[in-house]
Amino acid sequence: MSLPPIGRRTFVAEAAGGLLLCTLGGKRFSTNEEVSVETLNEGLEVPPKVAAARANGGTAPGQAVLAKATATNEYWIQAEQMKWDIVPKGRDQMMGVQVKGKTTFKAWGYRLYSANFAQPLGKATVPGPLLEANVGETVTVHFRSKLDTPVTMHPHGLQYSVDMDGAYKGKYTDPGGFVQKGDEVTYIWEAVPSAEGVWWYHDHGPSEPLPVYKGLFGPIIVRDPNKPRPDKEFFVAFHSFQPAATGLNQPFYCINGRAYTGNTPNLKANVGDDVAFHVYAVDDYFHTFHIHxxxxxxxxxxxxxxxxxxxxxxxxxxxxxxxxPGRWLYHCHVWSHIVQGMSGWYIVE
Ligand SMILES: [Cu+2]
Known part of the structure; x- marks a missing residue:
């Protein structure tokens, strides 16, 4: 049986055992085998519209369709590989036990830069930077990649024309859906009134979901400036780092790139605060969000x-x-996820 180079793939995952079985590009990978980008890219063809844009010296920015955009929120973001420790403290603070085994791997992150990619504003992180807009404004992202496999940024919730989708679609792919190493594209997305709320973005390139499992995702918020903002606002990504994506010998169930209390974000608020937890689910599993x-x-x-x-x-x-007031826990309530790291402190004074 012959399969198209990348298009056909299935992920079969089992929560309790952390088993991640997948077929990528017609090749099967199991828990103990890290999926290699090189293998993924074998036989991957550059889509015609992408090749044409490259031949013309670059990718054209999209057309904004929101006639009366009041402002543009402009970001320069690069996809990069970085060393990432899932359990930087080495311990589960709540249980008072050491987390055994290797916890550092080569993650992929979105890194924020100053205008025109002049300089990085901090390190690449999991999740990537928060993208913000008020209703009626646009979000412009200048995106480039240093990774060996083509990646993208694909937003949820915002309004955009089809060429701004940031998604790989085989031969129908626009330049924004296949951003190769060293290339740059400009995405323009619109915060139309119906887009008010919290969303997320992620890679949707030809190797998906592997890059997402390596860390390529982040939050978006669209606000109505006439409504009161919370005093404390937390963006919480529920996701997992699986062996097939990390090469580590165990899965980690994570909050914002980290696992186990003391490593996951310590969130803080004061009595009387208007508090908002914005929670988004990234991987193949269902999660439940609970605060004590x-x-x-x-x-x-x-x-x-x-x-x-x-x-x-x-x-x-x-x-x-x-x-x-008190030291509380917030966590996913899927038991097998809690014991594999998906829990954090919420401290109220
Ligand atoms: Cu969960």
């Missing part, structure tokens, strides 16, 4: 809850007035 000692009415209304289910790609906001 607190409850909230979900954005869609309905009964008060203290636990909410997120499927892959889902985003939710838990917003409440803080009234309960």
């Amino acid at each position: 000692g607190h409850r909230w009415v979900p954005p869609v209304g309905g009964p008060t809850i203290d636990n909410v289910t997120l499927g892959p790609g889902d985003v939710t906001t838990a917003r409440f007035t803080e009234d309960n």
Whole structure:
């Protein structure tokens, strides 16, 4: 049976064992085998529109279709490889135990730069930088890559024309859907009124979902400037680092690139604060977001809850007035994910 070079792939994942079995480019990979970019790229053809744009000396920026954009939020972002420690403290602070085994690998991250890529603004991180806009504004991202495999940025929630999709579509791929090493594209996305809320972006290139599993994702928020902003606002990515993406010998269930209390973000608020947790789910699993000692009415209304289910790609906001001081836990309530790292401290003073 012959398969197209990259287009056909399936990921079969099992939460409890952290098993990640996948078929990429017609090749099968198992838990103990790190998927190599070189293998992935074998036989990968440059889509015709991408090749044509390159032959013309670059990729054309897209057309903004929002007639009365009030402002442009402009970002310069580069995809890079970096050393990333999933458990930098080496311990699960809550359990008071050491996390055994290797926890550092070569992750991929989105790195923010100053205008015209003059200089990096900090390190590449997992997740990538927050993209912000008010309704009626545009988000412009100048994106380039230092990675060996073509990658992209694909936003959820925002409005854009089809060439701004940042997605690989085989021979129908636009330049923004196949950004090769050293190339640069400009994405223009619009914060139309219906885009108000929290979203996320991620790689959607020909090797997906591997780059996403290596760290290529980040949050987006579109605000109505006439509505009050929370006093404390947290962006929380629920995801996992699987052996097939890391080459490590165990899976880690993570919050913002880290696993286990004391390593995952220590979130802090004060009594009286208007607090918002924006939570998005990145990988193949369903996750549930839970905070101890607190409850909230979900954005869609309905009964008060203290636990909410997120499927892959889902985003939710838990917003409440803080009234309960102490050292609390926030975590995914899938038990097998908790014991593999998906838990953090929420400290209220
Ligand atoms: Cu989970």
